Amino acid sequence: MNPTEFLDGGTVTVSDETYTVYKTEHPESAAFATIQDENETTVVAEAGTVSGENVIESEPGWKRLTFEMVLPFELVGFLAAVATALADEDISIFAISAYSTDHVLVKEEDVPVATKKLEALGCAVER
Template sequence: MNPSFSVLPQRFVIARLEPNTDLPSAVLASPDFFSITRTGDELSIVCAEGVATGSTRVDGPWRAIKVQGPFAFDQTGILASFLDPLAAAGVGIFAISTFDTDFILVKSENLDKAVDALKEAGHQLLGE
């Protein structure tokens, strides 16, 4: 099985804040895709460019590839079927999983290379 994928139109950044930092209200109010993860070591935020103002460590721009789900929790190898071709093509990633699916962020300058590698691996880009 080779799930299809799409590319979100926005450009994103990944911000790292101290673990005890309050959640930025601008991120919470954003209508676009965002992800927040807090651990004992850090607060990581993925959000649209321009939303993570005031963050000291920000990396970007990134683009998001959405794996077309939903997938049952007992389905295995789906994310690997995307990550293996990207690794072989030398494309670094930042992965985010949700209840239904996965999102793979790649640096904006690597988007075309990533899409080509995924299509060569048998995945279909929606809209083509």
């Protein structure tokens, strides 16, 4: 499977919400996503929704770009194609994969360039 086939004609939505990526003491119920391993807990939540006493570190100012398409497990290189396209524009990403789709967080100031780059790959970007 070619990842460009999924990008061409695919829809990407840009969140209205602005997110913060937190390193926390424990998971948060208000989180969009929680990643917990044996070393740390990372919480992605709307800005200002995580309590201060739980926060170890934080990185604010992210917008969520959601690929509104079902991505099969056999698909190889989808996220690599997206990451490479955005890296070409010097855009840092924070990627989250759900069971059937991917989300890429980019800094709020990078959204205009990121959306143009995704449109160049054939995506319809909705705000």
